[in-house]
Amino acid sequence: MSTNTTQAAFAYEEPSIAVILNQVGLLLVLNVVNVCLDKLLYCGLIGQVFIGILWGSPGAKWLSTDLEHVIQQLGYLGLIMLVYEGGLSMSIKALKANIFLSIAVALTGILTPIALSFVLKELVSASSLQAFAAGAALSATSLGTTFTILSTTNLISTRLGTVTTCAAMLDDVVGLVMVQIIANLGGSNTSFDPITVIRPVFVSIGFGVGVYVLCSFCLRPILKIIMTKRNKMPGFIKTAQFAFLAHTLILVGMVAGATYAGTSSLFAAYLSGVIVKWFDECFAEFKTHNTGARSDSPQSSVDRNQATSQEQISQAEVHPGEFTSSSAPATLQENYDESREITTGEMIYEKYYKSPVDRILTPFFFASIGFAIPITQMFRGNIVWRGIVYSILMVLGKMVTGLWLIRFSSSPVGGLIRVPKKVFSYVSLACTGNRGKSKEQGTSVSEKTTRGQSTSIANLSQNNAASSSAEPVRSTTRDITAEQATASTPRNRSTPSSSSRLVLPPKPKSLYPPAILGLAMIARGEIGYLIASLAQSQGIFNGGTADGSSDIYLVIIWAISICTLVGPIAVGTLTRRVKKLQAIRVNAGGEDPLGVWGI
Numbered sequence: 001m002s003t004n005t006t007q008a009a010f011a012y013e014e015p016s017i018a019v020i021l022n023q024v025g026l027l028l029v030l031n032v033v034n035v036c037l038d039k040l041l042y043c044g045l046i047g048q049v050f051i052g053i054l055w056g057s058p059g060a061k062w063l064s065t066d067l068e069h070v071i072q073q074l075g076y077l078g079l080i081m082l083v084y085e086g087g088l089s090m091s092i093k094a095l096k097a098n099i100f101l102s103i104a105v106a107l108t109g110i111l112t113p114i115a116l117s118f119v120l121k122e123l124v125s126a127s128s129l130q131a132f133a134a135g136a137a138l139s140a141t142s143l144g145t146t147f148t149i150l151s152t153t154n155l156i157s158t159r160l161g162t163v164t165t166c167a168a169m170l171d172d173v174v175g176l177v178m179v180q181i182i183a184n185l186g187g188s189n190t191s192f193d194p195i196t197v198i199r200p201v202f203v204s205i206g207f208g209v210g211v212y213v214l215c216s217f218c219l220r221p222i223l224k225i226i227m228t229k230r231n232k233m234p235g236f237i238k239t240a241q242f243a244f245l246a247h248t249l250i251l252v253g254m255v256a257g258a259t260y261a262g263t264s265s266l267f268a269a270y271l272s273g274v275i276v277k278w279f280d281e282c283f284a285e286f287k288t289h290n291t292g293a294r295s296d297s298p299q300s301s302v303d304r305n306q307a308t309s310q311e312q313i314s315q316a317e318v319h320p321g322e323f324t325s326s327s328a329p330a331t332l333q334e335n336y337d338e339s340r341e342i343t344t345g346e347m348i349y350e351k352y353y354k355s356p357v358d359r360i361l362t363p364f365f366f367a368s369i370g371f372a373i374p375i376t377q378m379f380r381g382n383i384v385w386r387g388i389v390y391s392i393l394m395v396l397g398k399m400v401t402g403l404w405l406i407r408f409s410s411s412p413v414g415g416l417i418r419v420p421k422k423v424f425s426y427v428s429l430a431c432t433g434n435r436g437k438s439k440e441q442g443t444s445v446s447e448k449t450t451r452g453q454s455t456s457i458a459n460l461s462q463n464n465a466a467s468s469s470a471e472p473v474r475s476t477t478r479d480i481t482a483e484q485a486t487a488s489t490p491r492n493r494s495t496p497s498s499s500s501r502l503v504l505p506p507k508p509k510s511l512y513p514p515a516i517l518g519l520a521m522i523a524r525g526e527i528g529y530l531i532a533s534l535a536q537s538q539g540i541f542n543g544g545t546a547d548g549s550s551d552i553y554l555v556i557i558w559a560i561s562i563c564t565l566v567g568p569i570a571v572g573t574l575t576r577r578v579k580k581l582q583a584i585r586v587n588a589g590g591e592d593p594l595g596v597w598g599i
Contacts, residue, residue, distance in 0.1 A: 022062055026055055030363035042152045042572030045145060045366045046565055052370020059375070068371050075368040078361025079144045079526065080269045081353060084251055086147040086156060086165050087273020088345045092281055094162045095274070102166030105401045109167060109521050110174050113138040113397035123386055124552050133182055133540050134556050137532040138394045140175030141168040142525025142564060143266055144365055149520055149568050153575040160405075160513050160597040164520050167401065169270050173204045175527040176264045182535050203263040211271050215278055223279070227286040243343045244352050247276050276345035365526075372529045373561050378554055386551075387558025394559045395522055395566060402518030405597065406511070512578055513597035519574065522567035528560040 030051055034044030055062050063071070117135030120126040126134070146168040150156035156165065177200045226233070236242055251272040258268030378387070532553060535541055541550040581593045592598050 023067075026051070026063075026367070027360065027363070030367060031359060034363060038152055041569060042149065042575055043568035044152070045148050046568055048363050048366035049370045049373075049564065052367030053373055053375055054370075055367065056371040058371065058373055068368070071364045072368040072371065074361055075365030076526075078357055078363075078365040080251075080255060080265060081357045081361060082144050082147045082365075083169075083266045083269040084273045085151070085349055085353075085357075086143075087270045087275075088277050088349055089151075089156045090162055090165070090274060090277055091157065092274070092278050094159055095166065098159065098163050099166065101404060102163050103170065105163060105167040105404050105517070105521070106170035106174070108404070109141065109171060109398050109401045110139045112400055113394055116393045116397045119393060120390065120552065120555070123390065124555055126552050130541055130552055133531070133535040134552065136175075136178035136182060137528045137535065137556055138397070138524060138559055138563070139171065139178065140524060140527035140531065141171040141398070141521050142523040142527065142567075143168050143172050144362075145523035145525045145564065145568060146520055148362070149523075149571050153571070155516070155575070155598075158594070158598050160516060160594065163405075164517055167521065169267060171521075172527060173200070173264055173267050175531065176200050176204075176267075178531055179534060182531055182538065182540065199262045200264070203258070203261045204267055207258055207261070207263060207268065207271060211275060215275065219279075220282060223282055224286060227283070240343045240348065240351065243345075244348050247345060247348055250275055273345070280344045280346075369525055369529065369564065372533070374554070374557060378558060378561075380554075383551060383554045383558070387555045388562070390555050391559040391562040391566075394524075394563055398521040398563070398567075399518035401521050402514030402516075405514035405517055510593050510595055512574065512593050513595065516571060516574055516578075516594075519567055519570040522570070523564045524560045525564050528564075529557075532556045532560065 030048050033047035033051060036044070037047045038044040053059050056068055057063075057065070114132065114135030117138060118128070118131045120131045120134055121128070146164060147156065150161045150164060155161040180200055251269065254268040254272040254275075255265045258271075259265045378384070536550070536553045541553045541556075578593050582598075585591060585593065
């Protein structure tokens with residue numbers, strides 16, 4: 001029978017017990033290793049990568065090529081869901097407040113590895129084109145690894161997590177552009193087409209701007225109208241099943257539209273999560289506004305007693321014999337039931353997506369990364385030491401992104417501009433002798449403020465407790481004044497006095513936030529392997545031929561693999577240390593080691 005003969009249907013065959021045991025064993029080992037390493041160092045994904053190396057083509061070859069393709073495809077679906085979850089975890093206000101900082105971090109993490117990659121011209125006698133292709137592969141940040149690290153360490157919803165994920169997302173968009181550049185540069189007879197390079201950039205910008213305009217000027221008024229007529233809407237619209245369908249349609253539509261338009265599907269998945277999160281925040285805002293408006297109505301007394309009535313309702317659920325249906329007003333019961341019907345994007349993800357993504361799709365994604373590591377060809381003497389040297393440079397190329405958090409805690413870009421002015425003003429004051437005068441003025445103002453606070457507190461205490469003796473009042477006044485002075489002391493150390501503006505900017509209290517940011521950006525992963533493999537197949541690393549693995553390609557794979565392994569391990573170790581410090585300082589009444597970046 002001819003092999004080209006088409007079949008009317010796929011013949012169903014019972015899989016052998018060996019195939020079943022092999023696949024079940026792979027899933028079990030991936031999950032067990034993930035749980036164990038997460039408990040130790042928050043880096044279970046590293047174990048999954050090693051399992052992929054062992055089970056797949058680089059190692060024992062226990063999986064067929066077709067099955068590896070299926071696992072790779074399912075794993076990429078898990079990557080899309082990971083990025084979508086990251087968008088759901090973002091705060092829209094934090095995203096807007098830190099967008100410029102994220103752009104600065106992303107540009108630093110892109111340009112520095114590309115610049116350092118030109119050392120390959122001396123290290124392995126690479127050409128300028130080959131060095132650029134290597135830098136392009138190492139400029140991307142692994143989105144799946146970054147989101148997994150931040151989710152495991154519970155940092156994804158913090159300000160530090162917002163900056164890190166936004167920067168990694170921008171790196172992914174630039175990585176897609178690099179893929180187009182490498183595809184255009186490959187082959188000796190291929191002419192450079194700028195359209196295929198420019199198109200992903202403008203499509204990505206268009207998607208971002210379009211989502212912002214659509215949400216701010218089109219969907220927001222519609223959502224406000226829907227909220228005012230919520231009670232008149234059909235009941236099925238308020239169900240979790242309808243929300244699941246709507247969120248899924250947003251995700252699938254955005255990913256499909258972005259891919260066909262020419263930009264990254266991962267970028268579209270992230271925007272989908274942001275849209276759903278924006279919808280939830282707007283819903284909560286409108287609901288709060290409507291509740292506040294009803295407080296001025298004739299039923300305001302009922303609304304003010306809502307907390308008490310809800311407590312009665314909860315007690316009725318525990319002790320049904322003590323309360324009847326008429327114990328709580330019907331209006332409050334309806335409000336209570338309505339509040340229980342609210343379904344957010346995070347709740348839908350937790351209910352419908354999280355289990356299969358965490359147990360099947362995400363492990364397949366990291367195992368598929370292990371499939372792409374040609375470990376049997378990497379351990380040659382001249383390849384190993386070159387790969388390690390280049391890996392160290394690429395680690396440093398991403399760690400420099402943490403410099404953006406060292407000196408500027410609130411407004412890095414604006415602070416960078418103001419620093420020379422403040423230093424110059426400080427030197428001028430020191431030279432003219434006005435420094436001591438400004439300090440004296442600051443001291444006198446502080447003393448006057450303290451005396452004023454003491455007098456006002458003493459008067460208030462005397463008015464409220466006229467029957468009390470004078471000594472307890474003075475004692476209470478001294479205690480309150482001492483507490484206020486103690487509470488204001490840290491602020492005075494970090495915030496310049498109102499009477500003396502010309503002071504040096506405060507130095508950072510902790511280096512944990514910049515260290516975590518720099519280490520989280522180290523991991524390369526899927527985009528790096530994609531760019532390197534594409535450049536290899538296009539013959540850029542082989543001088544125009546795609547046969548075999550060139551030395552340059554193996555050195556690049558060394559760097560991508562080491563960075564993908566070192567980043568999660570370092571972040572997990574450092575986060576474990578931060579968790580211990582947080583527990584100690586919270587019990588002792590100290591400050592959070594992450595400061596404002598942990599909020």
